[in-house]
Amino acid sequence: MTPPSSLGPLPSRARVVVVGAGYAGLSAALRLHDLGIEVLVLEAADRVGGRVHSEDRGDLVIDHGGQWVGPTQKHLLALAARFDCATFPTWETGEHVEVWRDGSTVGYVGAAPTSGPGIEDYERITDELDELARRVDLEHPWLTPDFEALDAMTAEDWFRSRTSDEDALARLALTIQGVWCTEPREISMLHVLFYVHAAGGYEQLMETGGCAQDSRFVDGAAAPARAVAGLLGDRVRLGTAVTSLEQRDGHVVVHTADGEVTAERVIVTVPPTATGRITFTPPLPAAHQGWRAQAAMGRVAKVHAAYDIPFWRADGHSGVATLYHDRAVGVVFDNSPHDARRGVLVAFVYGDRLDAWAQLDDAARRAAVLDDLARTVGPQALSPTDYTEKIWPADPYAEGGYEAYLRPGGWSAYGRDGWRTPAGSVHFAGSETASVWNGYIDGAISSGERAAEEVAAVL
Ligand SMILES: Cc1cc2nc3c(=O)[nH]c(=O)nc-3n(C[C@H](O)[C@H](O)[C@H](O)COP(=O)(O)OP(=O)(O)OC[C@H]3O[C@@H](n4cnc5c(N)ncnc54)[C@H](O)[C@@H]3O)c2cc1C
Known part of the structure; x- marks a missing residue:
C-alpha cells in the first residue's frame, strides 16, 4: 500500500x-x-x-464507520480468521435507557424494552414486517409477491396504514433511522423488506448479542x-x-x-x-443509470466521546440508549475498548436530525451531543477527554452511509437489469x-x- x-x-x-x-x-x-x-x-x-475507517487516537482505536460483526456474518468472520484479527463482545451489561418524546427517561434491562409508550403496536407491526420480509426473493427481488405495490409505497405509508399511535410511529421511525439512516417517508417499503430478509430477520438487524451488533474488532474494523x-x-x-x-x-x-x-x-x-x-x-445502460439515480445514501454522523473510565458502569448503566426526542442523538452505545482501559460512548445522529445538527457550528454540535449523553448516563458525560465526529454525507468518496437505500419505485423500474448485471x-x-x-x-x-x-x- x-x-x-x-x-x-x-x-x-x-x-x-x-x-x-x-x-x-x-x-x-x-x-x-x-x-x-x-x-x-x-x-x-x-x-x-x-x-470502514479505523483511526488510531493515542491509546484508542476509533471506528468512524462500520464496526460491528455478528455470528451469521460468515464472510467477514472468515476474512478476520484468515488474518488473525481478534474480536470481542460488544459492551452491554447494565440498564439501558429510553429518552421519550416528552423528555422523560425510562430504564430497562434485556435485549429490548417490553413496556413503554407505543410498544404494543410497535411489536405487532414489526412481527408483521418480519413475516412479510420472508417472502422477498433475495436473488431476484422483482419475483417477490406484490413486488410493485410494495415498492410503490414508502415505509411511512405502510406504517401509517397499520397504526395511528404516534409513539409506535416514533419507535418505527427510529428503526428506519437506525438501520437505513433515513426517514420513513423516503425509503421504499420493498427495500426495507428486502434488507430485513437479507440480514436473516428483524431481530438480527436490531439486537446485539447473537445479532448484527454482537462483537467489535480489538484493533478496529x-x-x-x-x-x-x-x-x-x-x-x-x-x-x-x-x-x-x-x-x-x-x-x-x-x-x-x-x-x-x-x-x-x-x-x-x-x-x-x-x-x-x-x-x-x-x-x-439506462437501467444502471436509473437504479443508481433511485439510490440515495443514508445520512449519519458517528460521534465518539472518550473518558478516563467507563464511569456509567458504576451506576449500573450499560451506556446503551435510544432517544426519541427531536434533539440530536438517536442511539448511543458503549464503545469502550476490549479491556475497558478507557470509557468511550458512541452517539449516532441520523436523517432529519443530522441535517439540522450538521448546520450548527463546532461548539454547538459538540454541546448538543454531550447534552444528550448526559441525559442518558449523567453529567460526567459533559467532560470527555477526547471528542471526535465523522459526518458521512461530507465524505467525498462515500457521500453518506451506512449504505444506499432505494427510493419508492426504484427496484420495480430498474432492479432487474440495473442492480448488478455486468x-x-x-x-x-x-x-x-x-x-x-x-x-x-x-x-x-x-x-x-x-x-x-x-x-x-x-x-
Ligand atoms: C457510520 C457507519 C456505520 C456502519 N456500521 C456498520 C457496522 O457496524 N457493521 C457493518 O457490517 N457495516 C456497517 N456499515 C456499513 C459498511 O461499512 C459498508 O456497507 C461497507 O463498508 C461498504 O463496503 P464497500 O466496499 O461496498 O464500499 P466502500 O467501503 O464505500 O468502498 C468503496 C471504495 O471506493 C473508493 N472510491 C470511490 N470513488 C472512487 C473512484 N472514483 N476511484 C477510485 N476509488 C473510489 C472509496 O474511497 C472507497 O474506499 C457502516 C457504515 C457507516 C458509514
Whole structure:
C-alpha cells in the first residue's frame, strides 16, 4: 500500500482493475489473487477500508464507520480468521435507557424494552414486517409477491396504514433511522423488506448479542482490510481516483489523473451514487443509470466521546440508549475498548436530525451531543477527554452511509437489469449489490467475491 507519489508510473496494463479498496474491492482482488489472476486495485482515498475507517487516537482505536460483526456474518468472520484479527463482545451489561418524546427517561434491562409508550403496536407491526420480509426473493427481488405495490409505497405509508399511535410511529421511525439512516417517508417499503430478509430477520438487524451488533474488532474494523492490502502490496494503489472507464475493442481503458491502465475486465465497487463521478464510454445502460439515480445514501454522523473510565458502569448503566426526542442523538452505545482501559460512548445522529445538527457550528454540535449523553448516563458525560465526529454525507468518496437505500419505485423500474448485471466488460460489486447482509461489511465481501468469480469465469 504505497501512495502514488512513491510508486512510480501507473502500470499500462493489468488483467483486472478493481475500482475502490473498501471491503468489496479488496475481497474481489484477494479472490482473484488467490486464483492466480493479476489484479490492480485503484483507490481514490489515501487509505483502504472505505466506509470502514479505523483511526488510531493515542491509546484508542476509533471506528468512524462500520464496526460491528455478528455470528451469521460468515464472510467477514472468515476474512478476520484468515488474518488473525481478534474480536470481542460488544459492551452491554447494565440498564439501558429510553429518552421519550416528552423528555422523560425510562430504564430497562434485556435485549429490548417490553413496556413503554407505543410498544404494543410497535411489536405487532414489526412481527408483521418480519413475516412479510420472508417472502422477498433475495436473488431476484422483482419475483417477490406484490413486488410493485410494495415498492410503490414508502415505509411511512405502510406504517401509517397499520397504526395511528404516534409513539409506535416514533419507535418505527427510529428503526428506519437506525438501520437505513433515513426517514420513513423516503425509503421504499420493498427495500426495507428486502434488507430485513437479507440480514436473516428483524431481530438480527436490531439486537446485539447473537445479532448484527454482537462483537467489535480489538484493533478496529479496518484491521482485516489492512491485512488484505498488506498481502496485495503494490497491487493496491492509493490516491488514484478513477475518472472514466472507456470500453473499446474488447478491453477497458481506465483513466486516472496519474495516467491510464488497459484491462481485460474492470470491477467497480464504489457506492452507487459515487458512480456518477465516473464517466462511462459507452454510457452505462439506462437501467444502471436509473437504479443508481433511485439510490440515495443514508445520512449519519458517528460521534465518539472518550473518558478516563467507563464511569456509567458504576451506576449500573450499560451506556446503551435510544432517544426519541427531536434533539440530536438517536442511539448511543458503549464503545469502550476490549479491556475497558478507557470509557468511550458512541452517539449516532441520523436523517432529519443530522441535517439540522450538521448546520450548527463546532461548539454547538459538540454541546448538543454531550447534552444528550448526559441525559442518558449523567453529567460526567459533559467532560470527555477526547471528542471526535465523522459526518458521512461530507465524505467525498462515500457521500453518506451506512449504505444506499432505494427510493419508492426504484427496484420495480430498474432492479432487474440495473442492480448488478455486468455492462460489457465492467462488473459491479459493493455492499449494495449483496443478497445476504446487504449494506453490511459481510455483504461487501460476498459481493466482491461474487464479482471476482464472474470475472474469473470469463478470463
Ligand atoms: C457510520 C457507519 C456505520 C456502519 N456500521 C456498520 C457496522 O457496524 N457493521 C457493518 O457490517 N457495516 C456497517 N456499515 C456499513 C459498511 O461499512 C459498508 O456497507 C461497507 O463498508 C461498504 O463496503 P464497500 O466496499 O461496498 O464500499 P466502500 O467501503 O464505500 O468502498 C468503496 C471504495 O471506493 C473508493 N472510491 C470511490 N470513488 C472512487 C473512484 N472514483 N476511484 C477510485 N476509488 C473510489 C472509496 O474511497 C472507497 O474506499 C457502516 C457504515 C457507516 C458509514
